[in-house]
Amino acid sequence: MGRPRQFDEERVIRAVCQEFWAKGFDGTSTADLCRVTGLTRSSLYNTFHSKEHLFRRALSYYVSTMTARQATVLDTPAASGLERVRALLAVIVDEETANRESGRGAGCFTVNTITSIASRNPDVARVVEADLDKRLSSLRLALMDGQLDGSVAADRDPGDLAWYVTSLVSGMRVAAQSGAGRTVLEGIASTGIEALTP
Amino acid sequence: MGRPRQFDEERVIRAVCQEFWAKGFDGTSTADLCRVTGLTRSSLYNTFHSKEHLFRRALSYYVSTMTARQATVLDTPAASGLERVRALLAVIVDEETANRESGRGAGCFTVNTITSIASRNPDVARVVEADLDKRLSSLRLALMDGQLDGSVAADRDPGDLAWYVTSLVSGMRVAAQSGAGRTVLEGIASTGIEALTP
DNA sequence: TTCTTTTTGGAATGTTAGATACAAAACGAA
DNA sequence: TTCGTTTTGTATCTAACATTCCAAAAAGAA
Numbered sequence: 420m421g422r423p424r425q426f427d428e429e430r431v432i433r434a435v436c437q438e439f440w441a442k443g444f445d446g447t448s449t450a451d452l453c454r455v456t457g458l459t460r461s462s463l464y465n466t467f468h469s470k471e472h473l474f475r476r477a478l479s480y481y482v483s484t485m486t487a488r489q490a491t492v493l494d495t496p497a498a499s500g501l502e503r504v505r506a507l508l509a510v511i512v513d514e515e516t517a518n519r520e521s522g523r524g525a526g527c528f529t530v531n532t533i534t535s536i537a538s539r540n541p542d543v544a545r546v547v548e549a550d551l552d553k554r555l556s557s558l559r560l561a562l563m564d565g566q567l568d569g570s571v572a573a574d575r576d577p578g579d580l581a582w583y584v585t586s587l588v589s590g591m592r593v594a595a596q597s598g599a600g601r602t603v604l605e606g607i608a609s610t611g612i613e614a615l616t617p
Numbered sequence: 618m619g620r621p622r623q624f625d626e627e628r629v630i631r632a633v634c635q636e637f638w639a640k641g642f643d644g645t646s647t648a649d650l651c652r653v654t655g656l657t658r659s660s661l662y663n664t665f666h667s668k669e670h671l672f673r674r675a676l677s678y679y680v681s682t683m684t685a686r687q688a689t690v691l692d693t694p695a696a697s698g699l700e701r702v703r704a705l706l707a708v709i710v711d712e713e714t715a716n717r718e719s720g721r722g723a724g725c726f727t728v729n730t731i732t733s734i735a736s737r738n739p740d741v742a743r744v745v746e747a748d749l750d751k752r753l754s755s756l757r758l759a760l761m762d763g764q765l766d767g768s769v770a771a772d773r774d775p776g777d778l779a780w781y782v783t784s785l786v787s788g789m790r791v792a793a794q795s796g797a798g799r800t801v802l803e804g805i806a807s808t809g810i811e812a813l814t815p
Numbered sequence: 816t817t818c819t820t821t822t823t824g825g826a827a828t829g830t831t832a833g834a835t836a837c838a839a840a841a842c843g844a845a
Numbered sequence: 846t847t848c849g850t851t852t853t854g855t856a857t858c859t860a861a862c863a864t865t866c867c868a869a870a871a872a873g874a875a
Contacts, residue, residue, distance in 0.1 A: 443733050659835095
């Protein structure tokens with residue numbers, strides 16, 4: 420059977436994810452990855468093949484956990500369509516505030532990736548594009564529900580509104596990285612929601 | 618007096634700016650900079666001292682030209698406050714569309730910088746922070762004008778609204794890098810403007 | 816135990832990075 | 846023309862980079 424692994428793969432991915440999130444693909448060295456995981460180069464390469472594979476694993480882990488969490492909020496029944504979008508933005512604000520206070524640094528790994536390597540790496544681009552499609556779909560459904568229950572303006576294409584909310588979220592992530600705190604983010608969210616009301 | 622320069626400094630800065638814009642600080646090598654400028658390492662280092670200095674020069678050049686252009690739009694008299702903000706968003710859409718069609722790639726150098734090295738380089742962070750302050754001020758003035766002339770909702774703090782518009786712009790930049798074309802960007806802009814109306 | 820297989824530690828490899836050294840070149844000033 | 850000064854081209858330096866190699870270690874299977 421061979422010698423067993425001395426590490427937990429998901430724990431390693433989590434550590435790698437945080438490092439790539441903070442420093443980006445180009446700004447992270449394999450030495451950094453060894454340091455934050457506690458693994459040697461051998462174990463890292465034996466398991467994950469290359470820095471780029473490891474990056475994609477970390478990014479996929481991030482988008483799947485993030486998007487799942489957000490989809491859960493968006494799919495909450497009972498609440499109106501608008502309330503579900505409002506809840507999503509509240510989650511974003513909470514996340515950014517928590518990350519800031521725990522010293523993890525602000526911003527979103529996905530946004531950071533879109534604005535850096537995604538344009539130069541088709542494989543990475545595919546990961547973020549697939550994730551974007553999922554998020555747009557979830558949003559679109561919630562917004563259509565909102566148009567049916569009367570909480571969301573019915574005179575706009577729900578697809579356009581989904582793009583708007585996605586942009587708003589990205590903008591809030593960038594604002595957080597620019598130093599915006601909870602109060603400012605809450606202002607952005609509550610103002611941004613106004614655009615959706617009938 | 619010494620030997621005269623064989624290159625135009627601003628032309629070099631423009632070329633360097635495009636390269637850093639496309640690949641970021643970490644993703645751009647000094648060899649890349651020599652290639653796009655046509656200069657040797659000697660001339661580059663003799664004039665700009667280091668890769669980091671050159672990056673800050675390029676970033677400063679970008680933010681000053683960009684923010685000046687946007688301030689011009691925002692300061693147009695005659696038009697209402699809301700119309701001036703609407704005009705700003707239209708400029709963003711036009712820029713992104715033009716960049717996309719000219720193959721220059723989408724997105725904003727400032728946003729790319731905020732989401733990558735700004736958090737790890739205080740000198741760079743200062744440049745984007747100073748620029749952010751300027752943009753927020755211009756926006757705030759236009760929005761206050763809008764509240765006075767009745768085109769902008771008066772029940773919100775103009776500072777909060779300025780942050781909202783800034784986030785919206787950043788979000789549109791990220792959306793453009795995610796593949797959003799002119800139609801989608803126009804939808805985001807026109808939806809986003811709704812949040813400002815009384 | 817012995818064999819087979821896999822992981823692990825650490826050194827080694829080849830490449831590229833940012834930055835410099837230095838002499839030749841190109842000008843104005845004297 | 847000669848001198849002083851700055852730029853330029855080439856060569857070079859050291860450090861860092863991603864990746865590979867290989868032998869020792871650790872398990873199950875025979």
